[in-house]
Amino acid sequence: MNPIIYPTSNLKKSSDFIIERGKGVYVYDNKGNKYLEAMAGLWCASLGYKNQELIDAANEQMSKLSYSHMFGGKTHQVGIDLAEKLSAMVPMNNAKVFFGNSGSDANDTHIKILRYYFNAIGQPQKYKIIARERSYHGVTIASASLTGLPVNHTHFDLPFDALGVLRTDAPHYYRGAQAHESETEFVDRITQNLEKLIIKEGPETIAAFIVEPITGASGVIVPPQGYYEKVQAILAKYDILFWADEVITAFGRTGNDFGCNTMGIKTPDLMTLAKQLSSAYMPISASLVSDDIYQALVEPSNKVGVFGHGYTYSGHPVGCAVSLKTLEIYQRDNIFERAALLGDYMQAKLQTLKDHPLVGEIRGKGMIAAVELVANKKTGLAFLNGDIGNFAMKSCQQLGMITRAIAGSSLAFCPPLIITESQIDEMIVILQQALDETLIFASKNNYIV
Numbered sequence: 001m002n003p004i005i006y007p008t009s010n011l012k013k014s015s016d017f018i019i020e021r022g023k024g025v026y027v028y029d030n031k032g033n034k035y036l037e038a039m040a041g042l043w044c045a046s047l048g049y050k051n052q053e054l055i056d057a058a059n060e061q062m063s064k065l066s067y068s069h070m071f072g073g074k075t076h077q078v079g080i081d082l083a084e085k086l087s088a089m090v091p092m093n094n095a096k097v098f099f100g101n102s103g104s105d106a107n108d109t110h111i112k113i114l115r116y117y118f119n120a121i122g123q124p125q126k127y128k129i130i131a132r133e134r135s136y137h138g139v140t141i142a143s144a145s146l147t148g149l150p151v152n153h154t155h156f157d158l159p160f161d162a163l164g165v166l167r168t169d170a171p172h173y174y175r176g177a178q179a180h181e182s183e184t185e186f187v188d189r190i191t192q193n194l195e196k197l198i199i200k201e202g203p204e205t206i207a208a209f210i211v212e213p214i215t216g217a218s219g220v221i222v223p224p225q226g227y228y229e230k231v232q233a234i235l236a237k238y239d240i241l242f243w244a245d246e247v248i249t250a251f252g253r254t255g256n257d258f259g260c261n262t263m264g265i266k267t268p269d270l271m272t273l274a275k276q277l278s279s280a281y282m283p284i285s286a287s288l289v290s291d292d293i294y295q296a297l298v299e300p301s302n303k304v305g306v307f308g309h310g311y312t313y314s315g316h317p318v319g320c321a322v323s324l325k326t327l328e329i330y331q332r333d334n335i336f337e338r339a340a341l342l343g344d345y346m347q348a349k350l351q352t353l354k355d356h357p358l359v360g361e362i363r364g365k366g367m368i369a370a371v372e373l374v375a376n377k378k379t380g381l382a383f384l385n386g387d388i389g390n391f392a393m394k395s396c397q398q399l400g401m402i403t404r405a406i407a408g409s410s411l412a413f414c415p416p417l418i419i420t421e422s423q424i425d426e427m428i429v430i431l432q433q434a435l436d437e438t439l440i441f442a443s444k445n446n447y448i449v
Helices: 052-064 077-089 103-118 141-146 182-201 227-235 261-264 291-304 318-334 335-351 387-398 421-444
Strands: 019-025 025-027 034-037 096-100 129-132 165-168 206-211 239-247 269-275 285-289 359-363 368-373 405-406 410-413
Touching: 025 405, 034 421, 052 318, 052 368, 077 096, 077 285, 077 318, 096 103, 096 291, 103 141, 103 206, 103 239, 103 269, 103 285, 103 291, 165 182, 182 206, 206 227, 227 239, 227 291, 318 335, 335 368, 335 421, 368 387, 368 421, 387 405, 387 410, 387 421
Parallel strands: 129 165, 129 206, 206 239, 239 269
Antiparallel strands: 019 025, 025 034, 096 285, 269 285, 359 368, 368 410, 405 410
């Protein structure tokens, strides 16, 4: 056992899988084995590995200005350029940008800004945040409280009540629908539940509603048609801000520039970006707020003398330089348009597995998907624990592909956006073989009902 405390891992198990290098959509372990990286790391290595332009951008910036902070009005041109670029790209009005280091801390920043904002406009009682069951928004104290996954809560004694975190339904029709309920009826019911929650708590106490346009770690949940239209109408009715957590779905992942545009979300008030912002070559995140929110912060910060929030590495110049080059490549090489076309191809290829005895549902948009494995295909009965998902994930790995078991027994797919059709075909061949091996294991050990 080495001295590392591994994140999101079983601490009783030692490390035995050492990734040594990567190139394109493949990574290689320290034994020379090659793996198709079907998760783009953790939903983030959009341009794959060993992209020389990104490496050169980092080297050039390190040579020019390896570090400078942004406290007290200090800044640098590369940070200004990135903020201006993002403000112009996002589906918001004159967005203002705060830089951080991860999606988790970016969501923490938003919680603090929300409190600051409502204090500034004389509504300190308006601090509660509605988050959904089966959501993922990070793992810091505050962002983990927004997250709706029990594994991120157990033993941590998170301050849900103190932070004013409320829960509403996950928009997953396959798992959440009642008997004989249509998708339209399902959407009507869960959005009515949202409105009832708002009325019960008092709309004057609720600051914002946070969503992933399409979820990631909770199982790649794609809400049914009409869901976001009804949600936004309810929020507008009660003067509640819409907060889009686009840490996974931004920058082409769903086949559009942003997940909001894929899912028909109009002009969010807050957006969270990270991961594909730098293609994961440098840690960086961005918390974006509307100009109205920002303007309300200005005079109170003047009275105090400082806006008392910021990180040592906020707007790190190397991270900003790599992110700027990443955005340049996206636009120059039409990566978003390419992702839309290849996303349709990947989704169609995955659907060829829908009749496999273990497959309950295949869901996704663009270049993000999940294949949910079930104990009973006819009823959709879920496996009692994560054994089958973990077996399938390890089977994929042994066959030369990295995926991730999420939400119990779903396998996630989120390959680099530079993947080719032939490499998607390779992904499907490996997945088919892994599913067959998993079926044999599940049948022998009485997991199938």
